[in-house]
Amino acid sequence: MSFSLLVSQHHPKSPDRVEAWETAFLELQVVLAYIDSVLAPAERMTLSLLNLAKWDEKDNRRQVDELTRSIEKHGIDQAVRRVIRKLEELFEQEDPTIRPHLAQEILQSSVAIVVADDVISDNEESFLRDLLAPALGMDEAHVMEVVKAASGRLSRFRAYAERGLECYLMLAELQEGPPQLNSLAGDKLPGFLGAVDQWVVQHRLGSSRVMGYFLGAMGGIFWIDSYEQHLSEMTQLVAAARTLSQRAGPEARLRAIHHELTQLRNRGVDANGHRAIARHVTNALSRMASLNEAQRNRFRDAIAPALEIDHDALVESASQRASLIDLHDNLVGAHSPEQDKTESQWWRFWK
Secondary structure, three states, X not given: OOHHHHHHHHOOOOHHHHHHHHXXXXXXXXXXXXXXXXXXXXXXXXXXXXXXXXXXXXXXXXXXHHHHXXXXXXXHHHHHHHHHHHHXXXXXXXXXXXXXXXXXXXXXXXXXXXXXXXXXXXXXXXXXXXXXXXXXXXXXXXXXXXXXXXXXXXXXXXXXHHHHHHHHHHHHOOOOOOOEOOOOOOOOOXXXXXXXXXXXXXXXOOEHHHHHHHHHHHHXXXXXXXXXXXXXXXXXXXXXXXXXXXXXXXXXXXXXXXXXXXXHHHOOOOOOHHHHHHHHHHHHHHHOOOOOHHHHHHHHHHHHHHOOOOHHHHXXXXXXXXXXXXXXXXXXXXXXXXXXXXXXXXXXXXX
C-alpha cells in the first residue's frame, strides 16, 4: 500500500490533512537520501519512484527538486529540523489509534531508502534512532530492531556473494590458457572496462565477465561510478579468499562454508543460504569460457555438494533452456557455436 493511500483511508474527508502528510513524507525521503551529504545513484533512483508518496508525479518532482536545491544551498541540518518538526506536529494532531499504523509505514519506507545503496551508515542509523523514532512516538528499541534486521539481510547478501566468489576462485585457479577479457585481440577498452581487464590479468582472476558480475553483486549496479574503489576492495577480498583456501585446502574450505550455511538454517536465520550462493556460482559458470576437465570435476565433486546442488538435475535443467546453453556446455564439456556467438556479441556490445 502506498503512503498516500494509507493516509487517504484514515482521512477520507480531509484532503488538506492528506496533502500535509504526503508532503511531509516525501520530504522525509529526500532528507534520508541526503543524510550522509551524498546522494548515491541508488538512492536517487529510489527517489525517482515518486508514487511512494503522492499521486501527482509532477507535483512530487517539483517538491523534490525544491528541497534538493535547498539542501545543496543551505545544508542538510536545516532540512532535517524542518521535516522532523512537521512530523511531530502532524502526529500530535492524529488520533492515537492510527498513529502506530502511520509510524510503521513511515519507518519501513524510510529504512528502504536508507538501504538503497546497500549500506546503513552511522549517520543514517543515528537519524532513525535519535530523531525519527521520537518524532513518530516509536520505541527506540523497536526502531533499532527494524534497522538491525535490514542490516543483517544486507550483511548476509554480501556474505553470500563473497562465498560465491570463493567458489569461483577455486575454479579460476585451475584455468588453462589466457584470461577471458572484455577486450579481444589485444585491443584496449577505455574506462572501467579496460581497468577491469588489467586487474583480471594482474591478479590472475580468469574472466573479466565473471569478475564484473561479482563487482555488481557486491557493489550494486552503480559500482562503475567509483570502480577504482571497488576494484581496490575486491582485491582485498580475493586475497583473503585465497588465503583461506590455501590454508585449509579447497575441500576443507567448502566443508566450512557448508557448515556455516547449515548453522544459519538450523538456527532459523536463513533457510536459503545454500541456494543464494549456488545462484552466484551458476551465474559465474554461465559467464566463463569453456571449463576444462579439472574445473568440471571440482565443481561436480566438491563445490556442488557443498552448496547442495544436484549436479545431474542442474545439467538436465540447463539442457532444456536456450538461455542456459553456456552453463550446460560448461558443465558437460561441450562447445557449441552458440558460445562463439555469445563471445562475438559481447565484444560488439562493448565496441
